Amino acid sequence: MSTWPDTRIIDLLGIELPIIQAPMAGATSTAMVIAASEAGALGSMPAAALSIEQLREALTTVRQSSTRALNVNFFCHQPPTPDAERDRQWKNLLQPYYRELGADFDAPTPTSSRAPFNNAACEVVEAFRPEVVSFHFGLPEKALLDRVKATGAKVLSSATTVEEAIWLEQHGCDAIIAMGYEAGGHRGMFLTADLSSQIGTLALVPQIVDAVSVPVIAAGGIGDARGIVAAFALGASAVQVGTAYLFTPEANVTPSHHHALRTAQASETALTNLFTGRPARGIINRVMRELGSINPTAPAFPLSGGALMPLKAKDEAGFSNLWSGQALRLCKDLSTYQLTRTLAEQALEKFKRT
Template sequence: MSTWPDTRILDLLGIEVPIIQAPMAGATTTAMVIAANEAGALGSMPAAALTIEQLRAALTTVRQASSRPINVNFFCHQPPDANAAGDRRWKDVLEPYYRELGADFDAPTPVSNRAPFNDAACKVVEAFRPEVVSFHFGLPEKTLLDRVKATGAKVLSSATTVEEAIWLEQHGCDAIIAMGIEAGGHRGLFLSDDLNTQVGLMALLPQMVDAVSVPVIAAGGIGDARGIVAAFALGASAVQIGTAYLFTPEANVSASHHQALRHAQASETALTNLFTGRPARGIVNRVMRELGAIHPLAPAFPTSGGALMPLKAKDEAGFSHLWSGQALRLGKDRSTYDLTRALAEEALAKLK
């Protein structure tokens, strides 16, 4: 498939089709990455929820199965300062649910954590030398970023505004992911935490393409070939797709998440900070409806989810995050390989 109208991402990343399988922490498996790679796309392994040992094991598995380029994705957040009083206020908000569900309110609160990119993670990059390294929530500090670039990896990061895209280009990104508000999972915003700055992909993408010289990858609300064609028409050089891959057998999703993905309406997703402390799009469930999707007392990322863990153990559907983008109704049950090939072939046919 070499007749795409824009081949900059294909040339830059060494892939066959301009599709990036989104790195979805918890849901992405090595099997998904390998299958996306073998279909000619860029398979992406999320590292944020893995220990260093788990990341090494995952990359070993992928490297043994595929010689194609891979992407490893990291978070770049600053861990918050301890705030025992704030944590207590948040747990007090949840106390009625503890009582209702029979969870032990007085037990120590479990730790909810996501590791930011650091020296240990950088050493894994240096050891495995993935062809692509992507970041969420900005970029790591310059010393770490220089070490990543020294491996030969191409660097990507998500931007949710034109201002973020310009900043990323100025700080060394080889390509930028334009993250529309339709996208599932955590918002990549990093220059501001104001949700009023977040716009839809159709408005964001052409403005971002005009503002930077590096290739732009479209993400958010793309679930079929029509979305890919629209993204190219607006100036994208590739697309990143997440929610559609949650319908594949290679996805690691809970029974509740599986059920919600197949039965929720497109209007039943919302941005919420309840589960991690940072805005992320997911399918609306009981705790989001009753507390409100955005709660002022939710502790800073990534800590707010700890107090929800005992409730999730009692009622997974009602108290666990069900990440999804707004295009979930376009999802179909097929394998990662078949999905990737179908998306590419159908989009290319429409682009001719």
């Protein structure tokens, strides 16, 4: 394709297009990663919801099908301190739903888990040597990060404030994902828990560009070529696109999620901590409306989802997370390959006219 106005991310990561397919735990399939990579973007495999064996199997599949650059994404949160009283209060808050739906309230509460980056995960990185390793919720401890860097991988992480971006550069990131308030899924916040501190993409990207010397990747509210052009105008060197890839046939979404993505209005997403304990943007459903999108009773990440599992099994649409960003009404039903190429072609055409 023609030359992009900023090629720093293309050159840094060894990719054809300055587009990163967002790593969306649970929704990203190996087919999506392969197709995004083959289309010239950076395909991203999320590891947080996978066991080590599942991650090895997924990466083996991707490596057998594509020789393009690959990103593997990890969460690096601290496991929560057990709090039996908070768990009890949370389940009691859900008890009326258990009665209504016929779920067994007295059965042991299922475990909801998200694995943070650890030694076993680092060994997978050392074995498969992905070209890019990205993190959410900051960075892992220095010893692990040094091992990642020793493989030759470029390191990315998400910043939701300027302060987080500066911290990430100081601690070794090769590029920073500026995650605007509009983005779907979990907020990458790690230096603050204050949602009122969160900044929209339009204001966040240029401030991070001005504050750091490494390339910046814009994320949040980017659903078509206009968003890509705008991101570059703000100083970004690439974009990370998530929600648009949820509309592809390669997306591993439930029937309820599929339906919600195609019928919800742009105003019908909200940040919620109900499903995992951390703020994440999704389409508003019954439990969010009735308990409030942010509820202080919800246990710490990632534990709150356990008590919701029996309810989700009875009413998937009402009690499961339906992650989505605010740009969902800009998204089209295309294959991953078609979406990636279309976004790039249309953006380049717009650049020619500016």
